[in-house]
Amino acid sequence: MSPIRFTHALVRPPSASVVDGLRAIEGPDPDFARFQSEHVGYCEALGRAGMTIEVMPELPGHPDAVFVEDAALCVGSHAIMLRPGTPSRAGEAAATRPDLDARFTTVAQIDDGHVDGGDILVTADEIIVGRSARTDAAGVAALTAAAEPTGLPVRSVHTPADVLHFKTDCAIVDDRTIFSTRRLAVSGCFDGYEVIECPDGEEAAANLIRVNDVVIMRTGFPQAAAVLDAAGYAVVQVQADEAALIDGGLSCMSLRCAW
Ligand code: CIR
Secondary structure, rough: OOOOOOEEEEEEOOOHHHHHOOOOOOOOOHHHHHHHEEEEHHHHHHHHOEEEEEEEEOOOOOOOOOHHHHEEEEEEEEEEEOOOOOOOOOOOHHHHHHHHOEEEEEEOOOOOOOOOOHEEEEEEOOEEEOOOOOOOOOHHHHHHHHOHHHHHOOEEEEEOOOOHHHHOOEEEEOOOEEEOOOHHOOOOOOOOOOEEEOOOOHHHOOOOOOEEEEEEEEOOOOOHHHHHHHOEEEEEOOOOOOHHHHHOOOOOOOOEEOO
C-alpha cells in the first residue's frame, strides 16, 4: 500500500460556523468567504494532482468539521471511525460514518479513549500515532485493534508539547521519506526513515501533503519550498491562511483514499 498514491479525496466544505472554530491561542476569526474560496483552491489542487473529489455535506453544528481528517482514518479499502479528543468535535465521527459506510469495504470504530486523525501518519510499513492533548493511550490501544484489517502495525510516539497534532509537524513525502520539523525529528521517532528537515522558523509549512506526483504545501514558506524543490519534489502551493487561523493545515481538510 503506497502512502502517497491516491485516487479520491473526501472533503467537506466549511459552513458559516467555521468562524467559531477552535484555536489554541486567542486570535482573529477566519473570514468565511475567504475560507470558502481557499477551500475551493485546495480542492482544485487535489483534482489537478489526479484525485476525484467527493464532497460530503456541510455540518453547521460542528464548526471544525471542515477538518475531516480528524474524524476518520482511511487506509486502502479500510476506514476507521476515530474519537476526536475535544468535546466540541466528538460528534463528527458519527456524522461522517454514513459517507464512509457507502464507500469502504470495512468501517471499524474505536470505542475507547481518544484519537484525532491529525495525530496519525501512515507510511508504507506502519501507522505512527503521536500521543497529544487530543490522542491518549487508551485511544492508541483501541486504534491498534481496529487497524488490524489494514495489515499495518500501529506504533505509538509522542507529539511535542504545545504542538496540536503530530502531523502539524510532519508529513510523508515518499515511501520512506518524512518532512519534519527539527523539534519533532529530534525525538527519534523517525529513526530508520530518511528525514528532510523543515527549516527553523517555517514550522507551519510542515503540515503538507504528498499526493501522487506532487507535494502540496501552503504559500508563504519560501525556504521550505526551496528545500523540497532542491530534493527533487514537484511543489505546488495553495493558500490556506484562513484555516491556519483556527490551527488547521492541509492534511486535515481531506480524507485521501486509494480505491
Ligand atoms: C481543532 O482545534 O480541532 C481545529 N480548529 C483544527 C484541527 C486541525 N486538524 C488537524 O491538524 N488534523
